[in-house]
Amino acid sequence: xxxxxxxxxxxxxxxxxxxxxxxxxxxxxxxxxxxxxxxxxxxxxxxxxxxxxxxxxxxxxxxxxxxxxxxxxxxxxxxxxxxxxxxxxxxxxxxxxxxxxxxxxxxxxxxxxxxxxxxxxxxxxxxxxxxxxxxxxxxxxxxxxxxxxxxxxxxxxxxxxxxxxxxxxxxxxxxxxxxxxxxxxxxxxxxxxxxxxxxxxxxxxxxxxxxxxxxxxxxxxxxxxxxxxxxxxxxxxxxxxxxxxxxxxxx
Ligand code: SAM
Numbered sequence: 001x002x003x004x005x006x007x008x009x010x011x012x013x014x015x016x017x018x019x020x021x022x023x024x025x026x027x028x029x030x031x032x033x034x035x036x037x038x039x040x041x042x043x044x045x046x047x048x049x050x051x052x053x054x055x056x057x058x059x060x061x062x063x064x065x066x067x068x069x070x071x072x073x074x075x076x077x078x079x080x081x082x083x084x085x086x087x088x089x090x091x092x093x094x095x096x097x098x099x100x101x102x103x104x105x106x107x108x109x110x111x112x113x114x115x116x117x118x119x120x121x122x123x124x125x126x127x128x129x130x131x132x133x134x135x136x137x138x139x140x141x142x143x144x145x146x147x148x149x150x151x152x153x154x155x156x157x158x159x160x161x162x163x164x165x166x167x168x169x170x171x172x173x174x175x176x177x178x179x180x181x182x183x184x185x186x187x188x189x190x191x192x193x194x195x196x197x198x199x200x201x202x203x204x205x206x207x208x209x210x211x212x213x214x215x216x217x218x219x220x221x222x223x224x225x226x227x228x229x230x231x232x233x234x235x236x237x238x239x240x241x242x243x244x245x246x247x248x249x250x251x
Pocket of ligand 1: 087088089112113131135136141
């Protein structure tokens, strides 16, 4: 069964366009995911199909009405659905969340704009997700980020080896990769990668993955249970980092 996705937005082309290109389009053509984009104004009120209103108590900007959202979800929600509100105050979206969502049958994304939603909308949703600590003009780009990250994890969407080894999948950042030319502007590809020795390549990649994670995202290593090989390689890269001479201090 394909993963079914419904997106509720005031700007359907913003969502439909990017998903009609490249790998997301292929994933849908293969029948692994079905994405339907709905104009929230379908459930808008009155002649002008109004979906938002001024906030009680005053203040700038409009918020999305709860009755409009309830009408839309009344049509789209099914017992197996997960309804996701995009919101800067939501749980920060990370790879384990993408993996969890890829295992569900039906996702509904609600993309507010302007000042956000009437507080009562939250009770109509199952999850609130943020894509990071910054504020966008609307939920569409956030929904696209999440849909893209989720559908590429569906079985058959992408070579399983690539998704297993890439950044965050194993809780580490990915190791450095190279292609031709073997030498560029004085920098050469690490010799082990052209040695043809698979076991040495595997160990080098794990070590460099640990090194990069330690340098750039040490938070990912906190609380991680390490296997014997990982623990040994991490101890080595830590020791190397401690003995490295800082740039400009040589001599
Ligand atoms: N007044 C809101 C606040 O201070 O939290 C911000 C509203 S924002 C201008 C409009 C909409 O963009 C939000 O309701 C949300 O749907 C979306 N949005 C903005 N930043 C986001 C983020 N980091 N992650 C997910 N959605 C976001």
